Amino acid sequence: MKRTFLFFLLIPVIFISCEQTFVPGDPLPSWNDGDTKQSIINYVEKVSDKNSDSYIEPVDRIATFDNDGTLWTEQPTYFQFYFVVDRLRKLAEMNPDIANDTLVRALLDQGHEAIFTFSGEGITRVIVMASTGMNTDEYADIVEEWISTTKHPETGMYFTDMIYQPMLELLQYLRDNEFKTFIVSGGGIEFMRPWTMETYGIPTHQVIGSTMAIEWEMTDDGPVLNRMPEMSFFNDKTNKPIAINRCIGKKPVFAAGNSDGDLAMLQWSYSNALPSFQLYVHHTDAEREWAYDRDSHIGRLDKGLDVAAENGWTVVDMKSDWKVIWPEE
Amino acid sequence: MKRTFLFFLLIPVIFISCEQTFVPGDPLPSWNDGDTKQSIINYVEKVSDKNSDSYIEPVDRIATFDNDGTLWTEQPTYFQFYFVVDRLRKLAEMNPDIANDTLVRALLDQGHEAIFTFSGEGITRVIVMASTGMNTDEYADIVEEWISTTKHPETGMYFTDMIYQPMLELLQYLRDNEFKTFIVSGGGIEFMRPWTMETYGIPTHQVIGSTMAIEWEMTDDGPVLNRMPEMSFFNDKTNKPIAINRCIGKKPVFAAGNSDGDLAMLQWSYSNALPSFQLYVHHTDAEREWAYDRDSHIGRLDKGLDVAAENGWTVVDMKSDWKVIWPEE
Numbered sequence: 001m002k003r004t005f006l007f008f009l010l011i012p013v014i015f016i017s018c019e020q021t022f023v024p025g026d027p028l029p030s031w032n033d034g035d036t037k038q039s040i041i042n043y044v045e046k047v048s049d050k051n052s053d054s055y056i057e058p059v060d061r062i063a064t065f066d067n068d069g070t071l072w073t074e075q076p077t078y079f080q081f082y083f084v085v086d087r088l089r090k091l092a093e094m095n096p097d098i099a100n101d102t103l104v105r106a107l108l109d110q111g112h113e114a115i116f117t118f119s120g121e122g123i124t125r126v127i128v129m130a131s132t133g134m135n136t137d138e139y140a141d142i143v144e145e146w147i148s149t150t151k152h153p154e155t156g157m158y159f160t161d162m163i164y165q166p167m168l169e170l171l172q173y174l175r176d177n178e179f180k181t182f183i184v185s186g187g188g189i190e191f192m193r194p195w196t197m198e199t200y201g202i203p204t205h206q207v208i209g210s211t212m213a214i215e216w217e218m219t220d221d222g223p224v225l226n227r228m229p230e231m232s233f234f235n236d237k238t239n240k241p242i243a244i245n246r247c248i249g250k251k252p253v254f255a256a257g258n259s260d261g262d263l264a265m266l267q268w269s270y271s272n273a274l275p276s277f278q279l280y281v282h283h284t285d286a287e288r289e290w291a292y293d294r295d296s297h298i299g300r301l302d303k304g305l306d307v308a309a310e311n312g313w314t315v316v317d318m319k320s321d322w323k324v325i326w327p328e329e
Numbered sequence: 330m331k332r333t334f335l336f337f338l339l340i341p342v343i344f345i346s347c348e349q350t351f352v353p354g355d356p357l358p359s360w361n362d363g364d365t366k367q368s369i370i371n372y373v374e375k376v377s378d379k380n381s382d383s384y385i386e387p388v389d390r391i392a393t394f395d396n397d398g399t400l401w402t403e404q405p406t407y408f409q410f411y412f413v414v415d416r417l418r419k420l421a422e423m424n425p426d427i428a429n430d431t432l433v434r435a436l437l438d439q440g441h442e443a444i445f446t447f448s449g450e451g452i453t454r455v456i457v458m459a460s461t462g463m464n465t466d467e468y469a470d471i472v473e474e475w476i477s478t479t480k481h482p483e484t485g486m487y488f489t490d491m492i493y494q495p496m497l498e499l500l501q502y503l504r505d506n507e508f509k510t511f512i513v514s515g516g517g518i519e520f521m522r523p524w525t526m527e528t529y530g531i532p533t534h535q536v537i538g539s540t541m542a543i544e545w546e547m548t549d550d551g552p553v554l555n556r557m558p559e560m561s562f563f564n565d566k567t568n569k570p571i572a573i574n575r576c577i578g579k580k581p582v583f584a585a586g587n588s589d590g591d592l593a594m595l596q597w598s599y600s601n602a603l604p605s606f607q608l609y610v611h612h613t614d615a616e617r618e619w620a621y622d623r624d625s626h627i628g629r630l631d632k633g634l635d636v637a638a639e640n641g642w643t644v645v646d647m648k649s650d651w652k653v654i655w656p657e658e
Contacts, residue, residue, distance in 0.1 A: 189575070189578070193578045197388060205534075205535075205576065205577040214571045216568075222596070223600050225571060238545035242545060245554050246518070249518070249519070264552070267547075271551035
């Protein structure tokens with residue numbers, strides 16, 4: 001009797017225990033069984049195994065993820081462009097200079113697709129117009145309000161619900177095995193930070209993105225950081241490894257992306273002297289999401305597909321590898 | 330008999346347990362009892378107590394520390410300047426252009442003090458000359474070799490032994506209470522990262538500093554990041570909050586510095602809507618370390634002392650508050 005009692009006392013001690021480093025059952029339940037899923041699990045298991053030749057110290061387990069098209073959908077256009085157009089519509093109501101701007105007129109009259117007729121400078125100009133001229137706290141409030149109230153025009157879903165359930169599981173699986181997960185996105189760093197913790201479990205200091213020029217001002221109410229009308233860093237292509245070097249200071253051992261804009265990041269990871277893993281999400285599912293690659297004007301994956309094949313990187317075939325796309329299905 | 334046996338079975342389960350969030354005994358043994366030590370403990374206890382009005386969620390427990398003069402000594406000059414002079418001496422042996430440079434000649438002939446006769450541009454120029462023209466891996470190797478073999482000219486100690494034992498305890502005490510500890514230093518980011526983990530327990534992605542321009546190059550042996558001859562960001566004064574915003578994305582609740590160069594960082598932290606703590610290390614101990622403040626050309630603490638008094642920030646009197654300075658004593 002007393003022996004049984006003590007045994008039951010033990011149970012909560014064993015099960016409440018510590019950080020979750022052991023995941024019972026399948027760590028990637030939304031991934032279909034097959035080579036892709038198995039390659040991920042094989043990699044994580046061997047680098048976490050102290051008795052393996054491939055063992056990696058936890059401090060070196062750095063994993064970097066692109067966001068648009070890798071963690072959430074990016075079609076028919078980058079979600080941040082919807083924010084930009086919505087914000088320009090609001091600004092145009094109050095400011096005739098903005099209302100009469102040629103590019104703003106094109107966006108408001110023809111819709112977000114008009115942006116694909118702009119030059120690179122034109123795209124930067126409308127993003128800057130929509131995203132600067134306030135301090136960092138004010139901008140965070142604007143983003144939070146927008147992302148919590150606005151729905152995707154085609155799916156009617158909140159943007160933060162159009163995240164990939166299989167990738168959420170991958171992020172968690174890596175963290176359960178003592179990887180640090182970072183976002184390394186071309187999106188605005190302060191556009192992402194208000195919601196990445198709740199959405200992906202990624203804290204602000206592990207989010208890297210494009211930045212506007214920032215200026216300090218001491219006001220009567222204390223200091224503020226003002227967002228100035230100039231993009232200071234566009235975090236795409238070879239700028240991704242440069243930002244990884246600046247903000248993380250270590251080469252990732254695990255890198256995931258979905259476009260040629262992520263190629264340099266994957267190559268940087270692939271050059272790691274430690275065992276590394278590169279993953280491309282290939283959008284092949286026109287029914288459940290979108291199908292696009294070599295010819296897309298959003299998330300073009302062309303050279304990246306060739307380099308992935310040459311190097312033996314893992315390419316996710318969304319249609320066959322993923323049981324579900326978004327969490328709500 | 331069986332009851333006793335099961336009781337002993339329980340003991341390791343209870344004591345091995347989880348992350349260390351409870352520190353038995355004195356968390357700051359190298360700090361003398363008094364107002365300074367008590368103010369730190371009071372703050373950490375109240376913000377970690379879920380039942381306190383001052384409770385702060387762990388995700389918001391961001392602590393930022395200056396390095397030179399706050400975590401390690403900075404006299405008679407910044408330790409990185411010794412590195413710069415040693416490196417220029419080596420480069421001058423191989424490169425007559427460098428050997429004949431006026432500023433380099435002044436440093437090599439007159440010693441490191443000559444740097445105080447240089448303009449800001451001159452100082453930047455010799456730092457750039459010594460610290461660029463190689464890739465990031467090569468630079469890390471150079472720093473590691475130097476820091477593990479070179480001794481301070483006056484104390485004969487390794488530079489990484491001239492770190493403040495009381496501040497090491499403070500860093501650990503904060504981490505034990507789920508704070509994330511960051512370095513935010515005017516020093517070179519890649520000059521610090523090779524040794525901050527071993528020395529302070531701070532991983533590379535929590536080290537922020539000054540940066541050189543970096544360029545990606547794809548070589549036959551894979552990609553490298555080259556350190557270009559241009560300083561791209563000097564992480565001092567109001568640039569510290571700007572870098573904190575870019576790299577951490579949250580206002581610190583705890584900020585520690587020792588000079589006017591840290592004032593904006595402390596003011597930024599002080600403007601946090603959450604309960605916050607600001608700490609200045611005041612160098613008052615000419616016998617055990619160095620004594621300097623308002624008139625020093627290194628680590629000048631002038632306006633900062635006034636603002637600290639106005640705002641009621643905690644000022645460490647090194648002589649009376651610290652039992653020991655460096656770990657080896």
